[in-house]
Amino acid sequence: MSWAEWFAAQRAAREAAGLHRTLRPRAAGDGFIDLASNDYLGLSGDPGVRRAAAEAALVWGAGAGASRLVTGTTTLHTELERELAEFTGREAALVFSTGYHANLSAVTALADRDAMIVSDAHVHASLIDAARLSRAAVRVVPHNDVAAVRAALAAAGGRRALVLTESVFSVLGDAAPLAELTGVCAEHDALLVVDEAHGLGVAGDGGRGLLHGLGLSRQPHVVMTATLSKSLGAMGGAVLGSAALIDHLVNRARPFIFDTGLAPAPTAGALAALRTLRARPDLPARIHERGAALAERLDVPRSAGAVLSVPMPSPHVAVTAQAEALAAGVRVGCFRPPSVPDGISRLRVTTHAGLDEERWARAVDVLARVAAQSSSSASATKIPAGPRTQQSR
Template sequence: MGSTWGEWLAGQAEAREETGLTRRLAPRTADDPAVDLAGNDYLGLSRDPAVTAAASEASLRWGAGAGASRLVTGTLSLHEELERELAAFLGHEAALVMSTGYHANLAIVTALADRDSLVVSDAHIHASLVDAARLSRAEVAVVPHDDVAAVRRALAAAGGRRALVLAESVYSVLGDAASLVDLAAVCEEHDALLVVDEAHGLGVAGVRGRGLVADVGLAGHDHVVVAATLSKSLGAQGGALLGSRALVEHLVNRARPFIFDTGLAPAATAGALAALRVLVARPELPSVVRSRVVELAGRLGVAVPAGAVLSVPMPSPQAAVAAQAALRSRGVRVGCFRPPSVPDGISRLRVTCSAGVPEAEWARATAEVLEVTGR
């Protein structure tokens, strides 16, 4: 690598170290004994016997990959099964699955917005939606977090252009719920489309874990479309978009992240489908998460989130990293949010209240969290 690039990379690394923002990969083994309060396997379904058996059987039957893009030979009957059952569970006409949740967000925004459009973006949306808005080439208006009046003002200035409003049902860092009913009403008033990312709502929020969009009666609404992930509550990998059949037909023909990508792998597809069926059969799972969230939030003295993740503010990035390391040394994994992953610049520990952690391990792990954080 040339000296100019080498010097630039070295300078970037030094700046990260000085501010406590260096990130490093930390591989874990399959038999890691640590209690995982850091991941996104909210319902503990990634290792559920029915889910792993379905993933294994699909790999043996279909192969390790889909083999092609969905518009060539990469659409499997498994994809159609998952799309049909996911749409039914979440209350939409149709669904389209793809290789990641990131791809799903890129696909929906770039397929619906262009230079002649307006994208109104909540200040706290996920990086995938931020990138999607930039790639769409639309004018982007970033509004204060969950400020419905600001959204209304932005839409009023759209000047007749097609407009999208981007929000998350449950925001990933603070864990608060969006004002979905009010946002949908404003979008209907201005003939805009509300794009809601249910990544942290599916499987955790709402009745039977159907997410907040369904819970507030907006599933199938003409001005609401939903993005979701298969890698959190459903314990697999992939993303999905849900809405009308006309919307899905448009995405199949115009969404570049879908068109030019290999279809979702058989193991992930079958695993997500099996996990969805477990969730349908065991509607008590979301309530386990909820009870743990409420209990631990009270003990930590933090706000009760709408989802499965508690956000514990720390005084600095260095303090957050040190607390994370201390807990790791005690056999407990927690997450660590630091800039630029936090919208308000405050570093936090991220504690996942998973239904998949056995009760004894949960009690021990939460006691360690309380001690290390001084609560």
Template sequence: MSVWTDWFAERRAAREAAGLQRTLRPRAVDEDVIDLAGNDYLGLGGHPLARRAAADAALAWGPGAGASRLVTGTTTLHAELESELAEFTGHEAALVFSTGYQANLSAVGVLMDKHSLIVSDAHVHASLIDGARMCRAAIEVVGHNDLAAVRAALASAGGRRAIVLTESIFSVLGDAAPLPGLAAICAEHEALLLVDEAHGLGVAGEGGRGLVHAHGLARHPNVVMTATLSKSLGAMGGAVLGPAALIDHLVNRARPFIFDTGLAPAPTAGALSALRVLRAQPELPQRIHRRTKELAARLGAPTSAGAVLSVPMPSPQAAIAAQAAALAEGVRVGCFRPPSVPDKNSRLRITACAGIDERRWAHAVDVLTRVVYDHLRWS
């Protein structure tokens, strides 16, 4: 055995002892499970129009984009999706990426450098954290949704170009950022506010247009938005939205865009079709909010600004056991443990889904109520 074999074994043993070992569990296409762990909030990943559009695109264009976007990887589908995403969210322009992760890496990377200052909410997604680290800027992490701390950090910028990183609705706790206050502070200090709407698009605001649109910030000169196509739109990919000058800069300078193969035609068409379904059915997000309120009340959990409900558990082991107990009764939920949670508290992460029928939803609520209260007794 090599030194590396020993090292891997030691690391795994340490994770297992702490209840932090992860394992891939392949899903079968026909499994009879109510999925409250995934991010298909509106159920549009299973919508017949979105599936047909994805299938038709795969048949027409093939399984991949064939090249990077700047070579031959940009199709008419990409152009349509970018145009309709920008119009739907109120922005001047949009640029689609192969993942939301790449979109965030690019947005931070092209705006900041070693002479800049990044002020980051303590709870932002790993993609924003990695983007901040990669651009070598000075980074100041501030308390979650702490406006006073953001103002103090920007006041110390000393003439450096500065950006504030936040999410509209946070991916773990499900709470909303104080976007109007953040935008005002950024404008005061000539800083940019980058808002990740991964969990807001399709769920928050008028017809699911997101919190940036809801607060009238879509054309704010100090606000840039990113989003994912893999949650409410049920596909995959990501986007950066903002002024046309920003999009031009991304096309020319963003390494995760320039050197990555373009988003495949099937998810591009699927996301475009899902967006059109959302526009035609603006009431869909309201079902999400009704369901998260119902579930929060039953579980005694904090209410959510979006589709994510976070239920703290006493330990990683208790969270794993609760997840397994729910799955044994046909309900899948997420299980977040360190280091995936910003506050180091293990929790069940439950995502409401508008695409589940009322009978199955009622069953899921009953199961989770029983399972959560059973496992909250663990010490």
């Protein structure tokens, strides 16, 4: 079979299963109500955040110009790292060009052939890839199963161990049992790596994250990763923890060492957004108020963050429902295998704190109608998902 034939066969198989994806460019100011993006607090469009990003580009240039260890570290980076650490209650922070790079760096710099990784079955693809690249032994445990984590750590055989989880999971919007996991890791001298991508800006006191909200931010064996591209509305990622951890990453994390530094504009934008978040604790509060009301209207579980998951009977129905919402002026996410950890296609709706009441109410009405038409809530939950692992995803 030639490459052209192989590509055609692959596409045909995806289309038959309802799993083919295409890029859909959006125009600035297109008028749609966007509940598909992760800009939960609306800070990407905040005038102060925009101004800070634009001014940084004018002062520093369009790019960082080099890796962080050469000349790519600016005073903007160090200022952002200091304020991120202070805001989340961590000793130190290190900023990366993406959240994906942050997770790759944290895991691959801490784990090697002599280590063991215990990974929740629902973690993000970046953590899955990081575990694979680390060359450590990997044990995938059922979602949020503390007993399974404890058993896996007990069988580590003296190896250094990492436990991987998210604070608020990116598809289902549920929270990890962080207090219990922190205790189990302390018992077995394991590091707990918590991805707060969907917790920062939404969960905890004033959006400081779920770790901070549970009083776990100062635990020495807890490593926090985050992204600057969701609640903070910019771009980039960060790892937060002890000064010793950050020093180790600077010296050993290949995705950090060999990557060009985060550009000045998103660095300054994230810093301005963080300061806005600190000054406006009403924004995370609005997320939870609106999210609770929307979950009740759609008859789906409430979210620990800003993500609501609406099950669909099939990938085809999910795509149709997404198109119907778009035709009514509301953009929502459509997650299908392999992007969903349980194998069930879903509409992924993100609560938005930046919308005025009129546009928010209109979006809620559209979503309720689309969900009712698809009859998703009753039927999709009966679909057997089957076991999901990092390997199968």
